[in-house]
Amino acid sequence: MTRYIVLLRGINVSGKNRLPMQDLRDILQQLAYQNIQTYIQSGNIILDTDESKSEIIKKIKDGIYQKFEYDVPIIVVTIEELKTAIDNYPFPTENPKIVAFVFLNQQTAVTDFEIKGINEDKFLIKDKMVYIYCPTGFAKTKLSNNLFERKLNVIATTRNFRTVQKLLALSE
Numbered sequence: 001m002t003r004y005i006v007l008l009r010g011i012n013v014s015g016k017n018r019l020p021m022q023d024l025r026d027i028l029q030q031l032a033y034q035n036i037q038t039y040i041q042s043g044n045i046i047l048d049t050d051e052s053k054s055e056i057i058k059k060i061k062d063g064i065y066q067k068f069e070y071d072v073p074i075i076v077v078t079i080e081e082l083k084t085a086i087d088n089y090p091f092p093t094e095n096p097k098i099v100a101f102v103f104l105n106q107q108t109a110v111t112d113f114e115i116k117g118i119n120e121d122k123f124l125i126k127d128k129m130v131y132i133y134c135p136t137g138f139a140k141t142k143l144s145n146n147l148f149e150r151k152l153n154v155i156a157t158t159r160n161f162r163t164v165q166k167l168l169a170l171s172e
Contacts, residue, residue, distance in 0.1 A: 001034060001048040004056060005082055005167050007103055008043025008064075009073040009145065009157035017070050019043070027063040037170055043072070044163065046171045073155045075103045081128075082168050089161075090124050091133035098137065099161035102130035102145065108152040118142050130156070 011019045021038040024045070028036045034048040049056060053076040064072050077085075085101050093099050107128050115123075121141050122133045130148055134141040138160075148156040159167070 001050055003035070003046065003048050003079055003171055004053070005077050005079070005171055006045040006047060006056065006060065007075045007077070007157045007159065008045070008060075009075070009155065011043045011070065011072060012041045017068075017072070019064065019068055019070065019072075023067065024064075027067060028060070031059050031063055039166060039170060040163070042163075044159070044167055046167065073105070073157065075105050075155065075157055077103060079168070079171050082164065082171070085129050085131075086164060086168065088126060088129070089131050090126075091122060091131060093161060095135075096161040096165075098134045100132045100134070100138065100158050101161070101164050102132060102143075102148055102156050102158045104128045104130065104148070104152065105155040108154055110152050113151050115142055115147070125152070132158070 011017045021041060025036055025038055028045065028047060037046040038044060056076050057074045060074055061072060064070055089099065091099065108125065111125050118141065120135045121143055123143055124131045132143045134143060145156045145158055148154070
């Protein structure tokens with residue numbers, strides 16, 4: 001079996017797409033996944049399975065839709081992919097509150113584009129990841145999932161540095 005980290009986008013955000021983690025774990029158990037763990041309320045899952053990433057995505061999307069009627073974007077990564085993302089982070093990490101990872105569902109041919117008015121905020125697109133650094137704070141930044149999805153024509157979901165580190169620790 002392989003251990004995967006499953007990232008759901010857009011659940012339990014500002015009271016929208018409310019999906020209690022116990023209900024999510026119940027869905028995952030019914031789908032016969034093993035060693036299921038969830039972390040915080042924003043759709044972070046660790047599980048073991050012999051299925052491919054595409055099978056995991058389809059089954060979980062269908063399971064959530066059947067129970068809640070939410071069409072939830074899902075990205076699946078391996079432990080090695082998570083380690084590589086952390087190792088490749090190109091900006092300072094002394095203040096983890098301004099560090100984040102945008103996971104993409106596929107690699108994009110676009111490697112850079114201009115965004116006006118991002119001040120000191122920075123981003124770097126590499127492989128299936130966008131690394132972001134927001135000294136102005138995430139509440140004020142223009143570097144959002146929606147922006148990257150629109151500019152890169154992908155599905156994107158963002159996790160902060162502490163969450164990514166915790167997911168790695170829980171999965172190992």
